[in-house]
Amino acid sequence: MPRTTPLATVPGYPRIGRDRELKRALETYWAGESGRGELDAAARTERERTWRRLAELGLDAVPSNTFSLYDQVLDAVVLAGAVPPRFASLGLDGLDAYFAMARGTGRVAPLELTKWFDTNYHYLVPEIGPATRLHLDPAKPVSEFREALALGIETRPVLLGPASLLLLSKAADGAPSGFAPLDRLDDLVAVYALLLTTLAAEGVAWVQLDEPAYAADRTAGEMDALRRVYERLGALPERPAILVQSYFGSLGDALPVLAASPVEAIGLDLVAGSLPDGDVPGLAGKTVVAGVVDGRNVWRTDLDAALATLRAVRARAGAVTVGTSCSLLHVPYDLDAETALDPQLRSWLAFADQKVAEVVTLAAALRGEDRSAAFEQARAALANRAAAPRVVDDGVRSRLARLTPDDARRGPYSERSAAQRDRLGLPPLPTTTIGSFPQTGDLRRARAAFRAGRLDRAAYTARMRAEIERVIGLQERLGLDVLVHGEPERNDMVQYFAEHLAGFVTTELGWVQSYGSRCVRPPILYGDVSRPAPITVEWVTYAQSLTDRPVKGMLTGPVTILAWSFVRDDQPLGDTARQVALAIRDETADLESAGIGIVQVDEPALRELLPLRGADRPAYLDWSVTAFRLATSGVADATQVHTHLCYSEFGDVVAAIDGLDADVTSIEAARSRMSIVPDVAASGFGRGIGPGVYDIHSPRVPDADEAEALLRRALDAIPGDRLWVNPDCGLKTRTYEQVEPALTALVAAAARVRPASE
DSSP states (O other), X not given: OOSSOOSBBOSOOOOSOTTOHHHHHHHHHHTTSSOHHHHHHHHHHHHHHHHHHHHHHTXXXXXXXXXXXXXXXXXXXXXXXXXXXXXXTXXXXXXXXXXXXXXXXSSSOOXXXXXXXXXXXXXXXXXXXTTOOOOOOOHHHHXXXXXXXXXXXXXXXXXXXXXXXXXXOEEOTTOOTTOOGGGGHHHHHHHXXXXXXXXXXXXXXXXXXXXXXXXXXOOHHHHHHHHHHHHXXXXXXXXXXXXXXXXXSOOTTHHHHHHTSSOSEEEEESSSOOOOSSOOTTGGGSEEEEEEEOSSSOBOOOHHHHHHHHHHHHTTSSEEEEEESSOGGGSOSOGGXXXXXXHHHHTTBOOHHHHHHHHHHHHHHHTTOOOHHHHHHHHHHHHHHHXXXXXXXXXXXXXXXXXXXGGGOOOOHHHHHHHHHHHHOOOSSOBOOOXXXXXXXXXXXXXXXXXXXXXXXXXXXXXXXXXXXXXXXXHHHHTOSSBOOBOTTOSOTTHHHHTTSEEEEXXXXXXXXXXXXXXXXXXXXXXXXXXXXXXXXXXXXXXXXXXXXXXXXXXXXXXHHHHTSEEOSSSOHHHHHXXXXXXXXXXXXXXXXXXXXXXXXXXXXXXXXXXXXXXXXHHHHHHHHHXXXXXXXXXOTTSEEEEEEOSOOHHHHHHHHHHHOOSEEEEOOTTTTTTTHHHHHHHXXXXXXXXXXSOTXXXXXXXXXXXXXXXXXXXXXXXXXXXXXXXXXXXXXXXXXXXXXXXXXXXXHHHHHHHHHO
């Protein structure tokens, strides 16, 4: 690629495969059903398809090294040689050591997994300490650049920038008090300097270094770190041109730092963020890669508005390249594959390939080419969507207008907890699970046959009931105190509800990677939301009829339904959240009326949607907490309300979690070894809490000693009368061979610890 200014590019592209080919290749490899050669071939095929497709769609700057066998942050760990000693000591080859870091082994826990900023993608958290030996392993970006070049496609290698890599890391175990991974900045920059020199020797003209951590609030020291990185890398005598790419919001004070640095280009998210109004010294000498096409949502771009933004940027920058706001990793591949979608709704949408086409169209229009037909088509689609009757439900809006603050309040917790103790009669440290049980191939085939009409309603109901009987029987045999029905009827905790709510539509092939081989199909929320009929009551009440122990009703909360859907962008998010909350409120009321004494409304995405900038957080926390309370405040004091949160930095949202006013909150804590517990203790949180003792995101099976150690650590900070015992999350992705011994260990650990809690 010549070192000239590109016209159209994207920061990244989906990598799981249009038909999830990589998912299947990974899972057969992990299961021992295929070898390294088959996995390498599948990966190479997917990379080649991506490069050819992006070139075919018209990009003149194609990214490489955006492919990953698991996670791009883990790839950066390998690149920098920052493999923790416990994995290096396993004696595994490079690939299996890589997967050990991601998934663990029988005796070694994996790296911690957490959310990628405010998205539903998960990344593996690097562990860096003073003794971490940082050294360059350039094999992956170099080999992928060569692969693409052999196809006749010159690419731009994409890497996580050094400042963000350190800011996303945690201090390794044993690091001294006060140490922060950013203390290793100079050492890591030396690795990146060698990398850029290596890439230049390969003939790489441009390199992209992603610094998304600077879309969040940063200290003066962290800003100085950014300045030091790019002053040093920019001063290298032999290097590619550098594009520093940001996304998920405005750069704020980091923009003038980068504008004053020697880098050639800065990538800006101009959908979630914007250029500041005032002058930015140095920007006139840079290329701005203007992310005017939304990389995270599926609505068509307003091309007229985007072109106006591009022209405004061009007036202030040295040159403009058109791009998406972030990697297209967060959207499905191709709208053309969704042949079953309603044509009107389909005309409002754009997936990854359509977004690349929009980028190319805007680049052509910016340089004066006639693209009037494409612009007119976009205008017509936007006008059609704005006027569509299906988007507005007057009944839903009238109900929202009648709400009062009392609709989002329950009685005092002290009165509720007393009523719940009398009703439920649970032992200290009650044991439960989060909701789902393993989804077997037989279950998935039964659901697919029912959807396709090959299985009638009676046969489908019988199959689901048989699975519920199995799950209830297993839980009783294991000795769990509060049971679940196992959710055999559900494909996904958000998609299932979307399929039963008005205002949503689901896709057939709209897969998006969540982590590793895990994929989801986010539903599309296009209009006002309501619940036409009960959704879960039939299954939960059947489960309760099989046992004398309490069975939890399992619902997904309004914030999570929004976070894991592609949400309408034509009204405030808080309004949409309240509409979803009313639909869930109706379901909680029906469960209570059917005799269910515990209702769990999961909000694993509460922390995920927290704005990256502190100034934006109070408004979000206000509407998100209100939505949850609106969903759960229609039940009596004696009905116990649970919620569940995933991978949350508890301290960031502790006030909001307290504000949810749930009677019991379960949180993921096993992989981080209960590091969340001090935040719980310091906050004064006064309700029931279940920090997970079984990491379900790894195939590892903990023994009772491991679960007991975690419970005792939790008990040091949480009174025994408020501590619950549960896995980190639902068991859907695990097998029964893993789940049964793990839950056996969990119950045994609780039995050992109970005397100490009394």
